[in-house]
Each structure stands twice: as structure tokens, then as C-alpha cells.
Amino acid sequence: MSRLKMKTYEQIAVCYRMAHYYHCSCEYYKKALFYAYYINDHTAELHYYERLAVCYMDLGLPNMMNNYYERFNEELVDPKNGICRQYAVTQISSKIKRLDIEINQSEAQKKALGIKLKYRGPLQHLRKGLN
Numbered sequence: 001m002s003r004l005k006m007k008t009y010e011q012i013a014v015c016y017r018m019a020h021y022y023h024c025s026c027e028y029y030k031k032a033l034f035y036a037y038y039i040n041d042h043t044a045e046l047h048y049y050e051r052l053a054v055c056y057m058d059l060g061l062p063n064m065m066n067n068y069y070e071r072f073n074e075e076l077v078d079p080k081n082g083i084c085r086q087y088a089v090t091q092i093s094s095k096i097k098r099l100d101i102e103i104n105q106s107e108a109q110k111k112a113l114g115i116k117l118k119y120r121g122p123l124q125h126l127r128k129g130l131n
Contacts (some may be wrong), residue, residue, distance in 0.1 A: 002092070006044065010051075017055065034088035040061035042077045047119040 013028035017093045018130075036044035053069035070076070078085045 002035050002039050003041075007043075010048075013051070013055075017058070019116065020054055022058040026052060026059070029055060034092060036077065037085045037088035038092045040080075045074055045077050046075060049096045073089070 009028045009032035013025045013032065016025035029048050033045065033048040033052070036048055049072040050069045053065050053072060056065040056068065056080060106112070
């Protein structure tokens with residue numbers, strides 16, 4: 001699931017870059033980078049360093065561009081106990097826990113109200129008239 005979110009954020013960043021919203025593109029590449037930290041994917045991490053360098057070049061921020069490009073070029077991944085990696089992992093972990101709690105509360109409320117959860121397919125409302 002985390003890899004899918006990472007790829008989704010990457011595609012959103014690509015869309016923003018194509019629309020020339022470079023700042024938004026950088027933000028979504030950073031979110032994808034956080035998921036690369038979370039799943040410990042060094043190849044993806046380097047890829048997002050390169051993408052961030054290009055975004056910062058588009059924004060006209062040479063210091064930031066050089067920072068990310070040097071990391072990409074020298075294949076410097078964040079160490080396991082690095083500040084950025086720890087921050088990303090705690091943020092994503094807390095987000096997942098919060099979503100789990102919300103889902104459990106929602107299911108408990110529905111159960112308390114006696115609401116039955118039943119999946120209806122996309123054409124279920126049309127099938128009623130045929131029976």
C-alpha cells in the first residue's frame with residue numbers, strides 16, 4: 001500500500017510539473033520521498049532526489065538544487081537513524097494509526113446503530129428493477 005501511495009504522489013507531482021506549478025510539484029515529490037524513506041527503498045530515494053533537484057532548478061533555487069543533485073550524484077541515501085528518515089517514518093506511522101483508529105470508530109458506531117454493511121456492486125441499483 002505504501003509503495004502505491006508513493007507512486008501516486010509521484011504522478012501527482014508530474015502533473016503539477018507539467019502544469020508549471022513547480023512548488024506544488026516539489027511538495028508531492030517530498031511526500032513520495034517520505035514514503036521511500038518509510039519503505040526503505042534506496043533506489044526510489046535517489047530517484048526523488050534527482051526529481052527534486054530538477055524541480056528546484058525550475059523554481060530558480062540553485063542552493064536547493066545543488067543539495068539534492070549532490071545527494072543523487074554521489075548516491076548519498078539518508079542513514080537509518082537520520083533525522084529526515086526518522087521524521088518521515090514517524091509522520092507516516094502516526095498517519096496510518098490515526099486512519100486505523102478512525103476506521104475502527106466508524107465501524108463501531110455503525111455496529112452500535114445496527115447498520116449492516118453490505119457491498120453493492122456498481123450496477124446493483126439497476127439489477128433491482130430486473131428482478
